[in-house]
Amino acid sequence: MLFALICKDKPGSMQVRLDTRPEHVAFLEGLNGEEKLTFAGPFLDTDGKPNGSLVVVEAPDLAAAEALSAADPYAKAGLFESVEIRQWNWTFNKPVSA
Incomplete structure (x- = not known):
């Protein structure tokens, strides 16, 4: 089943995002290698800066x-204000190939 992880960053948390990004990318690469990651990317604010994430996983x-x-x-770094997890049908x- 596919699940969409809809994540909203806490206000003023850009530095947490930047500091944690290498570990986050490595985590997603690991999920991709295990064929659990369908797709992922950041939500952007009106200035084009990341303010959340959309990650779709197979679980x-x-x-x-x-x-x-x-x-x-x-999530472990406390970046997210909220995370909504919803089953999703592509x-x-x-x-x-998906």
């Missing part, structure tokens, strides 16, 4: 998706 159930979300270095423009 057997909600509990597993929650565990992946909690293991993200951004209907349109799904790549053939």
